[in-house]
Amino acid sequence: MPSLSEIIRGSQVWKSVFRHPMPVDRRNRIVVMLTNFFLHLHPVSIKKQGIALSYTWCMGGVTFFLFLVETVTGVLLMFYYRPTLEWAYNDILALRDVTSMGILRELHRWGAHAMVITVWLHMYRVFLTGSYKPPREFNWVVGVILLLLTLLLSFTGYLLPWDQLAIWAITVGSNMARATPVLGYEGPGNQLLTVDGISMITSASDARFGLLGARFVGEETLNRFYVLHCVAIPLAASLLLAIHFWRVRKDGGISGPL
């Protein structure tokens, strides 16, 4: 009499998904890494030293995991949240007061703070082990852009609750864009782009306006930051993450002494 699990694992459906027996022997442990989409990010075998916790601090992996947590909780939050002046704050309020066991926003917010910190720690580790040195220079550059995107993700998300904390933090953070050289209307060289005596750079056409979609943080900004936060930056980050992981493999795997 075969057990239930044997029946399931012997079924055609199971075998169509997992095309080999359980990874309990050496051969199948190799095969599983090659045939599973999610596992194929990894190599089949790896230097034992390269995965020591005292060496990697696990911070790159933790950051990626937090990115996934943010994606899942973020999608769930999008079911509840409307980025309009009328609803944004009330939706967040309802999420706290009406939804039962509502820790969704907490998971998302603390995950975001944690991700900023773990990205820094990952960079710290990569620097301390000199892992940016040839042949990994380019991947370090990709990593710096990902660090920047992480900060921008957090920054754009900061506005969405639409409370005092949110708009004033974004106001303070984006005020500096007014002073962008040449492109900000309070920046040095703001008169350089002048056509027929009319300055092209005004408070309604400068770098800050481009960022906010308005002269001050308002509904246009909320919409703009919402799209940046939920679509544009995550897409860019996903692409760069794929390149980052691919290059880790192509540049010789987890770094180690040459």
Add this chain to the structure above:
Amino acid sequence: MHGHNPAFYETLSSFLGGYYLSLAAMNGVAACYLWVSGRGRRLFGVPTYLLWLFSALAFTIVSPLAASGDPALIPGLSQGFRNVLDAIFNPVVYSVGSLVLVFGMFFARRFFVNPTVAWIVLNSAFVFMGLSMTDPDFFEIVKKPDNVPIVGMVYLLGFFTWVGASQAVKNDDRRRQGLGPLEAEDQEKVLVWPDLVYTEMICMIGLMALLIVWAILLQAPLEEPASSVKTPNPSKAPWYFLGLQEMLVYFDPWMAGVVLPSMVVFGLMAVPFIDFNKAGNGYYTIDERKFAYMTFQFGFLVLWVTLIVMGTFLRGPNWNFFGLYETWDPHKVAALNNVDLSEIVWIEMLGMERPRPAPDDGLLVGWSKILLRESPGIILVVLYLAVLPPALVLYSKFFRGMFVRMGFLRYMLLTNLLLFMMMLPIKMVCRWTFNLKYIIAIPEYLTNF
């Protein structure tokens, strides 16, 4: 100030009881580990596990006292002591202090990587935190939900700096004995299933559990609905940008908010192309790359992190500086009579009027007057950015070696990035010591530097 506010002590106690209990557990686990593994060392002849066991007992006794909610029983810092700390704590002491600390840790790294020393430092840091919490003003800032991760980050950074330094010191010792780095010792390969995927899964489960506990214990902040007319004081940027906001004190927005942050990003990207040192690729070391190590520590720990900590805990209403235990008084008046370098040179030193462009001056005449007025600052900046690097090549053996290996362009890029990094502490000190506002001030064209 807040006197014996019962609500405050109730909140405080509900936190501190568990806090001290966790410290007791932490020390207890350490003691057990050292005793069982036999890795314990001796401090003045006493086995260290006995010390940690004793600490665990002490924390266990303190825990119910702290949880009692009785101000007389909760261990804290005396008002006098807090006042003294606040009085000696100012921007100069804080910034110079953190710089000295980072360099001190570098020079005395062999002392600090000792696990016993590190454990004592860690315990002291936690105790200091616990004692400081009894101050209502300090507690008020620390308990803000968005500030909790910053406190966590400070401890994490301390921990990982220690991990990195102790790995590096081990490798440096091996190198002196003619051995390769520890990381090169074990070249054994393992299968990713199960060795790596299981580690990853355990990490994920642990992290998810941590996040869930954190999310249940601490509610995400939600203040009043947004209002564009009610400006909070202080208005702060998100915590990771507080370093930039602090720079606004010393630089104009176009520098602090646009040029310098861009330079941080491009400077970081340039790191692999500037660092020509082939040693230390893929393993921890300090001795083989002291210059790179200290540059990064200076940029990351001193310029980035300590400014965030300062912006969070020490900057209050009107962005004034407040001591750790000082009440955030919105009416605190700070003297603001900052002067430009051109004022100091022309008026104070030469006793003359500053050249001033007249409204009917043409572009050329106007600019020459401005340039003449600002010539002291312009000369200073040119000396600093363009003349100093070549001068270093001539007079310093270290920089000459760099110049020879890097070539002119890369050398100028490296030195200019370094000089821009140094500019922040230089401007800070100039501001605090002789109220220098701008080195070059051309308000006519919004170009202040």
